[in-house]
Amino acid sequence: MPFTALGLGPKITKAIKEARYEEPTPIQAKAIPVVLEGRDVIGVAQTGTGKTAAFVLPMLEKMQHRGQTRNMRALVIAPTRELVVQIEENVQAYGRHLHLRYKTIYGGVGEQPQIDALRRGVDFVVATPGRLLDLMGRGIVNFSDIEFVVLDEADRMLDMGFLPSIKRIVAALPKTRQTLLFSATLSKEIEGIAKDFLKNPVTVQIGARSTPAELVTQHVIEVPKAAKTDLLIHLLKDQALEMVLVFSRTKHGADKIARKLAQAGIATATLHSNRTQGQRMQALKRFRSGEVRCLIATDIAARGIDVDGISHVVNFDFPPQPEDYVHRIGRTGRAQAIGDAISFVAPDEADSLRLLERFLRRGIPRRKVEGIDLRLTEAAAKQAADLAKQKYDDAIGKRAERGRAHSARRGGDSRPSASGDTRKPGRIQGRNGLTTAKRDGVPSPFARSSRDSSPARGRSGSSQVPQRDGRPVETQGRSDERRSSSQTSWKPRGPRPSTRPGGGSGRRGR
Numbered sequence: 056m057p058f059t060a061l062g063l064g065p066k067i068t069k070a071i072k073e074a075r076y077e078e079p080t081p082i083q084a085k086a087i088p089v090v091l092e093g094r095d096v097i098g099v100a101q102t103g104t105g106k107t108a109a110f111v112l113p114m115l116e117k118m119q120h121r122g123q124t125r126n127m128r129a130l131v132i133a134p135t136r137e138l139v140v141q142i143e144e145n146v147q148a149y150g151r152h153l154h155l156r157y158k159t160i161y162g163g164v165g166e167q168p169q170i171d172a173l174r175r176g177v178d179f180v181v182a183t184p185g186r187l188l189d190l191m192g193r194g195i196v197n198f199s200d201i202e203f204v205v206l207d208e209a210d211r212m213l214d215m216g217f218l219p220s221i222k223r224i225v226a227a228l229p230k231t232r233q234t235l236l237f238s239a240t241l242s243k244e245i246e247g248i249a250k251d252f253l254k255n256p257v258t259v260q261i262g263a264r265s266t267p268a269e270l271v272t273q274h275v276i277e278v279p280k281a282a283k284t285d286l287l288i289h290l291l292k293d294q295a296l297e298m299v300l301v302f303s304r305t306k307h308g309a310d311k312i313a314r315k316l317a318q319a320g321i322a323t324a325t326l327h328s329n330r331t332q333g334q335r336m337q338a339l340k341r342f343r344s345g346e347v348r349c350l351i352a353t354d355i356a357a358r359g360i361d362v363d364g365i366s367h368v369v370n371f372d373f374p375p376q377p378e379d380y381v382h383r384i385g386r387t388g389r390a391q392a393i394g395d396a397i398s399f400v401a402p403d404e405a406d407s408l409r410l411l412e413r414f415l416r417r418g419i420p421r422r423k424v425e426g427i428d429l430r431l432t433e434a435a436a437k438q439a440a441d442l443a444k445q446k447y448d449d450a451i452g453k454r455a456e457r458g459r460a461h462s463a464r465r466g467g468d469s470r471p472s473a474s475g476d477t478r479k480p481g482r483i484q485g486r487n488g489l490t491t492a493k494r495d496g497v498p499s500p501f502a503r504s505s506r507d508s509s510p511a512r513g514r515s516g517s518s519q520v521p522q523r524d525g526r527p528v529e530t531q532g533r534s535d536e537r538r539s540s541s542q543t544s545w546k547p548r549g550p551r552p553s554t555r556p557g558g559g560s561g562r563r564g565r
């Protein structure tokens with residue numbers, strides 16, 4: 056079916072042709088006519104199905120006739136900055152022959168250009184909820200002419216705790232409008248917000264409820280935890296794994312995998328929220344361009360990434376939530392391409408796998424791997440870990456010995472001090488009030504106060520603790536996902552990511 060049959064006019068179809076789309080994807084074929092008709096829509100589709108064009112194309116088609124206006128008429132809300140940038144790039148591409156003004160609004164970058172654009176007048180805005188609310192609160196946003204609102208990746212926005220923000224935004228919108236909601240999964244919660252925000256919506260669904268992209272081949276490899284990295288290295292010897300997205304549950308896990316792969320001579324890029332926005336963009340760029348064939352990411356950081364041609368998704372850590380699995384594997388098999396999803400499942404992850412299989416209502420085939428003995432690998436990995444622990448214990452033992460010799464020379468430390476200190480022997484008390492248990496006169500790293508997680512800090516009392524006016528000052532711990540992402544301030548540098556509509560090679564049509 057050609058795009059023209061869906062009711063799109065010549066300017067839009069010209070842009071589609073230039074994007075080298077030959078025919079609509081199933082979600083586009085279903086959603087475009089309904090949106091053109093003016094109905095509210097619930098679209099159940101993952102990233103990779105062509106859902107962005109499914110809502111952007113008919114919106115632009117309808118918007119073009121009125122030309123530029125003073126206030127925004129279309130608002131798309133998406134959970135992450137990356138997704139906002141990607142949606143806007145699509146809007147620019149599809150709307151290149153229209154004379155409309157497009158703008159992104161998101162945090163972490165200077166707000167002035169966004170404010171200036173809103174004041175000058177803009178037709179189509181793509182925004183994250185946080186910055187938009189911020190500007191709304193200061194009276195900079197005028198919603199009075201809004202005709203279209205899209206909530207994209209609504210399930211993700213709920214997961215990320217954006218519901219209160221979205222409620223406030225939607226409450227400020229005109230009642231007469233067309234509302235579209237897209238979500239990879241359709242939960243009770245999503246149905247709830249659809250009921251609150253949409254009027255008599257048409258549900259457009261691709262595949263069965265909550266199922267992963269049909270074009271993704273899935274399998275499971277049962278593997279002891281300690282052997283996972285070796286298994287990954289082994290699999291990567293196969294060049295058919297040409298563009299691999301590896302999911303790690305934690306940021307530290309992602310870094311660890313990257314280090315081990317580097318030791319094995321495999322270059323990777325990592326994507327997690329301890330990295331600055333610039334570093335994340337750089338990682339995506341290296342991956343997209345093929346400079347590295349392996350990108351290691353956490354779930355949050357990988358949200359909404361739009362990379363064509365990912366040949367394999369590897370679940371290094373199995374996701375505890377079935378929805379995360381669906382999202383992860385939706386990163387491959389994009390836009391009619393074929394993809395593979397390989398899940399490493401350790402014995403302690405078997406329950407999560409069972410949960411997923413119940414959710415999907417089908418089993419995922421188990422696969423044996425040739426050319427590697429996972430038990431041997433596990434044994435070797437355990438041996439290496441034991442050796443490292445032995446070295447650590449030896450070092451502790453030596454320090455204890457040195458401590459004993461030192462106290463023997465000084466006649467021990469159990470006598471009260473000359474200043475009449477009556478603190479219990481066997482405890483070191485720092486000025487910060489933290490105490491550190493001692494074993495044979497030597498602080499034991501295993502007996503730290505629960506408030507003190509740093510060995511250096513515990514041993515030397517106050518000297519390692521930042522002080523102000525003689526009191527310990529609270530220092531910020533390692534950043535968590537939320538802190539680090541809200542804290543980073545960045546400006547995209549250099550050219551935009553190269554993946555453009557129709558530009559990816561994919562492995563289409565196999």
Ligand code: AMP
Pocket residue numbers: 075076077078079080083101102103104105106107108361363389390555556557558559
């Ligand atoms: P999305 O699901 O919107 O993230 O789109 C996934 C990818 O498919 C994007 O790179 C789009 O440019 C591409 N795409 C969207 N529609 C089509 C189409 N009809 N034919 C080929 N590629 C498409």
